[in-house]
Amino acid sequence: MTNAHSSLRDATIEDLRRHAPFDQMDRDAMRYLASGLKLAYFSKGATIASPETGIAGKLHIIQRGQVRGELADPPGRDVVEYADGECFPVAAVTAKRASTHIYVALEDTFCFEVDADVVAELARRSAPFQAFCSGRANALLQRSFAALRTLYSEQSASSHAINMRLGDILRRPVLQCLPDDTLQRALQAMHARKVGAIIIAQTDGVPLGIFTERDLLRCAASGTLDLNATIETLMTGSPICLPMSASAAEAAVKMVASGIRHIVVVDDGKLAGVVSERDLFALQRTTMRGIIGAIDTAVSAPALVQAAADVRKLAVNMLAQGVGAEQLTQLITSLNDKLAARIVALEAARHGIEDIDWCWIALGSEGRHEQTLSTDQDNAIIFASGESAPVTRDRLLPFASAVNATLDACGFPLCKGGIMAGNPKWCLSLVQWQECFANWIQDPLPKALLHSTIFYDFRPLSGNAELAQALRAWLIARVKDDARFLRAMAQSALDSPPPLGLFSSFQTSSKDGSPGTLDLKVQGTRPFVDAARVMALASGIGLTGTTERLRACADAKAIPRDEAEALIEAFHFILLVRFRHHLNGNPALANPNRIDPASLNELDRRILKEAFRQARKLQTRMSLEYQL
Amino acid sequence: MNPFSWLFGNRVLLQGKQREQLQSWRAVAEPDLSLPHAEVRHVVVDVESSGLNTSTDHLIAIGAVAVKNLRIELQDSFYAVLRQKDPSTHENILIHRIGGTEQTEGEEPVDALLRFLAFAGKAPLVGFHSPFDEIMIRRAMRQYLNESFRRKWIDLAWLAPAILPVLAVETQGLDEWVARFGIVNTLRHNALADAIATAQLFLVLQDHARHAGKEPVRDLLDLARGQQWLGQR
Structure with a gap:
């Protein structure tokens, strides 16, 4: 040749x-x-x-x-x-x-x-x-997971808390003062910020020394404490510094070796921050056990806000270790459940509503156990039907609003559509809920159908679960054989076709000013979620999770087993891409679910396409079944 | 060189086996030009030379690939670098990337040309600006084999505007035609790679010709020649 x-x-x-x-x-x-x-x-x-x-x-x-x-x-x-x-x-x-x-x-x-x-x-x-x-789709999927694991296995070593870079640990802006500031001024600043150390630096940012609570003790013990002395004369000079790139482990070793509790972090010789012994302890907090413990013992909002932040951090680490989308969503949802339940319990106690029989229900993605990292809150209250429903509701509303506010503080933004327990419309008695649902089923107008997709995924979170179970039983019986309503639900489920376009590999929209992007939620996961809901309702299945619904549909022979498994795999892949996108997404995009397919690697793009193909298959199956 | 060579023709001394090879090529039947071009084996040719002057420059390499049944048969391809006494100029080497060593160590021209004849047979030949390829190959054939090598050539530089006159208004040269149809040539100025890119353009033109009812090989030859008379490309 x-x-x-x-x-x-x-x-x-x-x-x-x-x-x-x-x-x-x-x-x-x-x-x-x-x-x-x-x-x-x-x-x-x-x-x-x-x-x-x-x-x-x-x-x-x-x-x-x-x-x-x-x-x-x-x-x-x-x-x-x-x-x-x-x-x-x-x-x-x-x-x-x-x-x-x-x-x-x-x-x-x-x-x-x-x-x-x-x-x-x-x-x-x-x-x-x-x-x-x-098995092309299958083989591709496995390869993507394998690729993901390799990609993140390198990162997972560094995501181990103790290997984190000091630059990534620094949170608060560093407290500093000038050499000729008085001791009094330095102490006031330390007290106001509730920190144990202040760094003395020149205007050019080069650190000269550190003054800690221990230094204060030393001065007081020597009997030379003069509040008007300049800090320069009292500080510990030439503080121990580490660069931003040093690891938390190095800082810990330095602290132990030098018997100190603070390390000054410098960036190119300039003061960048300070790491305390307490910061290093805090790194160990983001374990599942640690978070659960923190939630269970939390008595105030700040502790819960911290726990919520830790849940996110844990999710990042788990994703980094290659945990699959199914386990990840379950984990996040269960931790968020715990968190929400704790908030509900704390507020319930504070509002004195022990005599009322109520149930806090989670709706939407939380109801489906499918929370990702950017999820609004969707919730409501069912209370036992009695003679004085309006009175009961008025007593529950302040409690519900307080829970909504705390959830908001914990990073679950208030629902833009007002679907929250604190909204009088969604704080109803069991009978009122049945009437409300019955109206939607009777008159499946667009708004009613939209509400159906959120509310019918309800699940008890706190309070008396029997109320939710009673509503679920009523709903199953009411909807199962209502062909007209199911057909309307199926029709609206077809409204979000997967973006396998006609003239390019992915049909990307230029709506909302993000040209060339696709919406992983509306166009990606929703086709699966909506179709699974319709199929579950039609088969009398009371489960709320998409995965569980699809599996139960296969058990009920409503859909072939292998088809269900292929759908679940595709659904999880899209969820996983959403997760990864939330974690390293482009903040410039207003919608966290929008993704530019060009930013994916070739393999992921191909698999995403296969996954969308599964969604299309599911929609096709439904349109045939309901002759749409 | 013998000063009387013009009287006796080139003194080409072929060995027995080489003579047999030439004879067996001569014995190959001419193709039936009334057959559909889709079924006839065509050979798409591109040459590299020491320069663009057809009277002084000489042939350095031949790349060729067969097209049959509307498919490029990637394995049915040919490439030869002819041994040169003196490698071509530096500037020229930069164009075709055949280095001096490769040129002086190339194949014995007689053997390379005989191999080309065996590969091409009497298939209609296809090129882009094919008169250049034709002159270069004919001069080499004359010099080394004392063979006139008069063949039917289809010049795509004329066939393309004849079949696609609308596109031709703004498309000229191989690079532009090739780009127009998204043809990717990974190794430009390699004779074989250029031959394949040219062959891809030929596939496109064959397809359009068939849709226009131009089925026989002769129609392609006539279309290209007619366009040449018109002088429009």
Whole structure:
């Protein structure tokens, strides 16, 4: 083989290597593949493969261009777009059968063609290619999780508290004064800020010394305490400094070795902050046990606010350690449940409502156990029906509003739509709730349907759970066979189609000033959530979580088991992307759920597309079932 | 060189086996130009030379790839660097990236050209600005094999505007045509890579020609020639 031949072949291989699964295949397998390639051209609009062309004899790999695949019968369903490096029809070529889909070039497209025999031989020679052929979505998903774990395993070492950089620990602005300030002034400042140390620095920021409570004790003991002395004469000079990049562990060692409690942190020789022994202890707090303990013993808002912040920090660490989306959402939800329950209990005690029979219910994503890190609060109260409902409600409302305010302080912003227990509309007796739900079911207007999607995911959080259970039982019985209402719910569930667009790989919107982005909540997770809700209601399933609902639907034979598992996997992947996006998202985007698909790596983009494809499948199933 | 060589023609001394190879190429039947071009094997050619002057510069390399059944057969391809007595100028090397050593260590021209004949057979040849490729190859054939090598060439520089006149208004040269159809040439100025890019353009033109009812090979030749008479590209 001449140089030109081999360099051309290598260039072709390099080209393919930019895409899965070719990036995983070894050199020999790639050479074998390259040796069997033909290059074909398809003008815009040309049909590349279809059921009519008989047994699929060739695998197409797009060299450059765009191809749209859709189910041949009935047409218009299961639409997927393929771009450079993507293959079709994988299943048909592997199984040596006719394709069930029609593939049409969306623009002038060049495709490599591989004979089915070469594909079969390649699958024998290469395990990654075999995996790709046998279950493409599944294999891709596993790879993304594996990639995520590797990516974060490097970070997880540093996310261990003691390995954190001092620069990342510094929180408060450092308390400092000038050398010629008086002792009195320094002590006043320390007292006002409730800190045990003040740093003395020149105007250029170079630290000269430190004055701590211990220094005060030393001065007092020596009997030379003069409040008007300049701090310069009393401070401990040449304080021990560490750079921002030093670890918490280094600081701890320095403290022990020098018998001191404060380390001055400098950035390029200039004062950047101070780390105290207490700061280092606080690092150990963000363990699950620590947080639960802190919540259970909290008696005031500040402690709860701290616990809420720690929940977030823990979530970041867990994500960093590669914990899956399902476990992560469950963990966050259960810790948030505890937190909310504690807040409710504290406020209940404060408001003296022991004689009332009430139940605090979580709605929306919290009701579904699907809280991510940017979630508004959605909650309500059910109280036992009695003769004086308005009176009971008036007594409960101040309590509910107080809980709402504390939750807000803890980082669960007030619901913009006012869906909160402190809103008189959503603090109702059991009978009133039944009337309210009955109205929505009777008259499924858009607003009623929107409320249904939030309220029907209710779940008791605190108080008398039997009230919530009674409402749930009533709702199941009322809705299960109401074909008209279920059809309306199904219809509204189809309102948010997954963004697998017609003319680009992802259909991104330019609404709300974020062009080129897609909404992982509205377009990503919501199709799953909404469809699972309808299917659960139709099957008389009282569960609220999307995952649990889908599994229960499979148990009830409302949906094939493997389909349910594929849906759950896809749903979790989108959730995971949302999580990661919340953690390292672009703050410039007003909506934390908006993501620019171009910011994802190629693999994640492909999997996200597969996940959206699952969502489309689910919507298709529903539209067929309800003949929409 | 013998001062009387013009009287006797080039004294080309081929060895027995080489003579056989040349004879067997001569014996290959001419293609039937009335057959559909989609079914006939075409060979897309690109050459590299020591410069752009067709009377003084000489052939350095040939890259070629076969197109059949509307597919580029990537393995059915050809590449040869002809051994040079003196490597070409530095500036020229910078263009085609065939270094001096590679040039002086290239294949014996006689063998390379015989290999090319065996590869190409009598297939219609395709090029972009093909008269240049044609002259370079014919001079080499004459010099080393004493073979006139008169072949049918389809020049895409004429065929493209003949088939796509609207696009031709603002598209000129191989680079622009290739870019117009999103053809990616990873190794520009490598004769084989350029031949493949040219072949991709040929696939596009074949597709358009078929839609316009131009099926036989002859139609492509006529279209290109007619456009050349019009003098518009």
